[in-house]
Amino acid sequence: MLDIPVDHHSTVPPYEQLRQGIIARVRSGELTAGTKIPTVRALAAQLGLAPNTVARAYRELEQDGVLETRGRLGSFIASSGDPTRDVAGRAATEYVTVVRRLGLDDDTALGYIRAALNE
Structure with a gap:
């Protein structure tokens, strides 16, 4: 159940x-x-x-x-363990790739994450 x-x-x-x-x-x-x-x-x-x-x-x-x-x-x-970590890890990696491409510094990038988490 x-x-x-x-x-x-x-x-x-x-x-x-x-x-x-x-x-x-x-x-x-x-x-x-x-x-x-x-x-x-x-x-x-x-x-x-x-x-x-x-x-x-x-x-x-x-x-x-x-x-x-x-x-x-x-x-x-699923047999792959906790795939939510994999999904979150891939999303984080993709975010960092975009942030680097845009030329944002780490503090600005983290600010966007904090703002999104607080929505």
């Missing part, structure tokens, strides 16, 4: 709450590589969400490399 609280009164969309909840459980080690997760319909029924909401979260998690779908076998936590 995948028990992830979803606050229907939050400004964060339910699919994003679900996506973040699964990522948090992967990072904590609660969900390890190869762990089968519930079907879209089963999790939607369990959490009281529309199946399309769960499907969107699963789709985005698969695009991020957190989940892998194995046809009729279902969806599983």
Whole structure:
């Protein structure tokens, strides 16, 4: 059973709450590589969400490399460990490449990051 609280009164969309909840459980080690997760319909029924909401979260998690779908076998936590670190690392590297190309100094570049984090 995948028990992830979803606050229907939050400004964060339910699919994003679900996506973040699964990522948090992967990072904590609660969900390890190869762990089968519930079907879209089963999790939607369990959490009281529309199946399309769960499907969107699963789709985005698969695009991020957190989940892998194995046809009729279902969806599983990806075997590559915590792919969120890889995605964040690639994003950081790409950001630094752009910053260098623009000729910005490190303090200015970090200022943009801090501003984005505080939004």
